[in-house]
Amino acid sequence: MNLDLIISDLEEMNVMSAVYVKCTGDIHMGVLLYLPEKESKILAEKLLGKSISNELAGIATSSISEIGNILTASLTNAISIGTGYKICSSVPGYAVEFFRTLIEAVVSDFGNESDTLVVSNVGLCGVNSGIGMHMLLIQDPSEIKKLVI
Amino acid sequence: MNRVIEIKMGGLEIITDETEELKTFVGSCVAICLFDLVSKVAGMAHVMLPKKSDGTKFAGKNDIGKYADEALSYMINDMILKGADKKRIKAKMVGGATIFAHESETSLFNVGPRNIAFLKQILQENNIPLVSEETGENFGRWVRFNLQSGEMLVTSNLKKFEKTI
Numbered sequence: 420m421n422l423d424l425i426i427s428d429l430e431e432m433n434v435m436s437a438v439y440v441k442c443t444g445d446i447h448m449g450v451l452l453y454l455p456e457k458e459s460k461i462l463a464e465k466l467l468g469k470s471i472s473n474e475l476a477g478i479a480t481s482s483i484s485e486i487g488n489i490l491t492a493s494l495t496n497a498i499s500i501g502t503g504y505k506i507c508s509s510v511p512g513y514a515v516e517f518f519r520t521l522i523e524a525v526v527s528d529f530g531n532e533s534d535t536l537v538v539s540n541v542g543l544c545g546v547n548s549g550i551g552m553h554m555l556l557i558q559d560p561s562e563i564k565k566l567v568i
Numbered sequence: 569m570n571r572v573i574e575i576k577m578g579g580l581e582i583i584t585d586e587t588e589e590l591k592t593f594v595g596s597c598v599a600i601c602l603f604d605l606v607s608k609v610a611g612m613a614h615v616m617l618p619k620k621s622d623g624t625k626f627a628g629k630n631d632i633g634k635y636a637d638e639a640l641s642y643m644i645n646d647m648i649l650k651g652a653d654k655k656r657i658k659a660k661m662v663g664g665a666t667i668f669a670h671e672s673e674t675s676l677f678n679v680g681p682r683n684i685a686f687l688k689q690i691l692q693e694n695n696i697p698l699v700s701e702e703t704g705e706n707f708g709r710w711v712r713f714n715l716q717s718g719e720m721l722v723t724s725n726l727k728k729f730e731k732t733i
Binding site: 439517519520 | 577578593594595596597616617631665667668669670679680706707708725726
């Protein structure tokens, strides 16, 4: 499995703040939300309504996890309405690391039986704040067929 | 300058040339290295999971290192074929981190610690001593094994450290 195919130079250089949610049920997938750590601090400050001077911790990491939770729930809810699938999502996991480490952990945790995974990348950008983040939808090829047929 | 062979996720490589080095990157995965410094044979696998749940054998060369049980079995046999003496084979391993922290007590993503525990069990079953390790924690590591010295260089970009095990 060649991770270099999905890791850009920019992502290799920056420490990211990330939330991972694993979805099970009628469809299996992983959702990884990530943004540069610096921007996650700005986002947490906006959510909490106070400045964060030190590293992200406690309630600040919780607020970022909550965003991952809400976005994943919106996605699974939309899939569920469109397909009738029952989907359960895990408690969100939070990490601050380089993108290579994050994607390696997600791919290994996914435990797919084949050599390949389908990774769909969604870019999200705040109109006023300019904060950008990415949401990766990671699925085994056999699972994605359930969505496209 | 040594030739560096980079091992992809789930990959496995065996070297017999002292001018070659093995390199990989691990987060929750584990880089397990077996070596016989007398015969100068070494192998490294990038283990992703303890074992295959459906019991089928690996599909091809690309994922020989993916499952701990298959990786070690293949590596030991191939190293012996290339001149290693099983009694002299030693092991070093790096990785097995828990990257994602959870707010709940139950961790669904503890594949790293499970990989470490399972690899140690297989090493013990095969009477292969684990001479050093740099495992656990919550960060990714670059690993480089030098066959000439038997040393493993471990570096972390996030924690900004470099150590030899």
